[in-house]
Amino acid sequence: MAVVKPVLLRSLNRALRNLGGEKSPVIAGHKLLYRCNLECKMCPFWRREDEELLGLPDEIRVMEALARAGVSFLGFEGGEPLLRRDVGAILKEAHARFHTSLVTNGWLLEQRLSEVAPHLDLLFVSLDGIGETHDRLRGIPRSYERAVSGMRASRAEVPTVISHTVTRDNVDQAERVVELAERLDVGVTVQIAYDYRTADAMSPKPEQLRPVIERLRDLRKSGAPLLESVDYFDAILGSWYGEKPWRCKPWLTINVDPSGRIVLPCYVLQEYQGSLPVWDVDVRTLWNSFNWAPYESCNKCALACYLEPSLFRWTDFASLRDRVLDASVNYLRRTARSSSRSPASGLIQIGAAAE
Numbered sequence: 463m464a465v466v467k468p469v470l471l472r473s474l475n476r477a478l479r480n481l482g483g484e485k486s487p488v489i490a491g492h493k494l495l496y497r498c499n500l501e502c503k504m505c506p507f508w509r510r511e512d513e514e515l516l517g518l519p520d521e522i523r524v525m526e527a528l529a530r531a532g533v534s535f536l537g538f539e540g541g542e543p544l545l546r547r548d549v550g551a552i553l554k555e556a557h558a559r560f561h562t563s564l565v566t567n568g569w570l571l572e573q574r575l576s577e578v579a580p581h582l583d584l585l586f587v588s589l590d591g592i593g594e595t596h597d598r599l600r601g602i603p604r605s606y607e608r609a610v611s612g613m614r615a616s617r618a619e620v621p622t623v624i625s626h627t628v629t630r631d632n633v634d635q636a637e638r639v640v641e642l643a644e645r646l647d648v649g650v651t652v653q654i655a656y657d658y659r660t661a662d663a664m665s666p667k668p669e670q671l672r673p674v675i676e677r678l679r680d681l682r683k684s685g686a687p688l689l690e691s692v693d694y695f696d697a698i699l700g701s702w703y704g705e706k707p708w709r710c711k712p713w714l715t716i717n718v719d720p721s722g723r724i725v726l727p728c729y730v731l732q733e734y735q736g737s738l739p740v741w742d743v744d745v746r747t748l749w750n751s752f753n754w755a756p757y758e759s760c761n762k763c764a765l766a767c768y769l770e771p772s773l774f775r776w777t778d779f780a781s782l783r784d785r786v787l788d789a790s791v792n793y794l795r796r797t798a799r800s801s802s803r804s805p806a807s808g809l810i811q812i813g814a815a816a817e
C-alpha cells in the first residue's frame with residue numbers, strides 16, 4: 463500500500479491543475495542505458511553509445527523531479543535494463559513513489575527476477591513471434607526459449623505482459639502470440655514498428671497491417687488478454703486507413719534518457735534534447751511553454767504509451783467505464799489480493815490518471 467497515497471494525491475493535484483488548463487505529464491519512460499545484449503534489426507537504441515550512467519543517488523533525483531512534475535507511472539526501459547547491476551535498488555526507490563513497470567527482452571529474467579519482481583506493478587517481456595521467428599528477429603538463438611521460461615517464472619511473482627512488436631517480417635504472428643499469452647496466463651500488448659532513421663526500416667506495409675489490426679480488435683472484443691482498448695485499434699484504423707486522425711497528447715508522457723535529460727516532444731521524434739538533467743529543469747514551466755501544437759496531428763506512430771492516454775476523455779461514458787470504473791474495481795481487487803494481481807489493471811489506470 464506504500465505507493466497508493468503519494469500517487470493518489472499527485473493524481474488529484476494534477477487533475478486540479480489540469481482543470482485550470484495546465485499541461486502536466488502522467489507517465490514517465492526512463493531509459494536506464496542504451497547498451498543491450500541483443501541487436502534487433504528494427505531497434506535504434508543498442509546502436510547508441512552510452513555516456514556515463516546515473517548512479518542511484520542521481521536516479522533518485524530523477525524520481526523526485528518526476529514526482530514534483532505530477533508523474534504517477536514510471537516505466538523503465540533501455541537498451542536492456544536487466545543489464546544494470548543496480549536495477550533492483552533503483553526499482554525499490556521507484557516503487558515507493560510510483561506505479562512501476564519495466565520492459566525486458568527476457569534473456570536475464572530468470573536470473574534477476576527476485577531482485578526486480580517485488581518492486582514492479584507490471585513486467586513487460588518482448589516477444590516478436592513464436593520460436594524461430596522471434597530468434598531470427600532478435601538475432602540470437604534461444605532468445606525465445608529464455609523469454610518464455612522467464613515468463614513462466616515471473617507470472618507468479620508479478621503481473622506479466624508480453625510486448626509484441628509487429629514488423630513486416632512477423633505480421634503473421636500476432637494472433638499466435640495472443641494465443642500464447644492465453645496459454646501462459648499472462649497479458650499481451652501490441653506495438654507497431656516505427657521506422658526510426660537509425661534502424662532498419664521494418665514497419666509493416668499498410669495492406670499487411672490492416673487485417674492484423676482488425677483481427678486484434680475482434681480478439682480484444684471477445685475477451686483476449688490484450689491491454690489495448692478497442693478504441694486504440696479503432697484509432698489506428700480511423701487514422702491510417704480513414705479520414706479520422708487521433709489527437710496526440712505527447713505531453714502526457716515525459717521521457718528521460720540514460721543521462722537524466724528530457725527528450726521532447728516524444729521518444730519517437732526526439733526533436734529536442736535538454737542539456738540539463740531533469741532535476742535542474744522546471745518541468746511545469748517547460749511543459750506549459752513548449753509548442754506542442756504541431757504534434758497534435760502527427761499520428762506517425764501508434765505506440766500505446768502515447769496513443770492510449772491521448773484517447774482518454776472524461777466526457778466519453780464508454781471510456782469512463784472501461785478505464786475508470788473497471789480499473790478501480792480491478793485495482794481494489796488487486797490491492798486486496800496482492801498475490802493474484804490482474805495483468806491488465808496497471809495499464810487501465812494510465813487512462814484513469816490521464817484526465
Ligand SMILES: C[S@@+](CC[C@H](N)C(=O)[O-])C[C@H]1O[C@@H](n2cnc3c(N)ncnc32)[C@H](O)[C@@H]1O
Pocket residue numbers: 498502504505506507539540541542543565566567587588589625626627653654655656657658661
Ligand atoms: C527498445 S526495447 C527496450 C527494452 C528491452 N530491451 C526489450 O527489448 O524489451 C522496448 C520495446 O521497444 C520495441 N521496439 C524496438 N524497436 C521498435 C520500433 N522500431 N518500433 C516500435 N517498437 C520497437 C521492442 O520490441 C520492445 O518491446
Ligand code: SF4
Pocket residue numbers: 498499500501502505506507508540541542567
Ligand atoms: S529491442 Fe530491446 S532487445 Fe532488441 S536491441 Fe532494442 S533494446 Fe535490445
Ligand code: SF4
Pocket residue numbers: 710711712727728729730731757758760761762763764765768
Ligand atoms: S504520434 Fe507523433 S507526436 Fe505522437 S507520440 Fe507518435 S511520433 Fe510522437
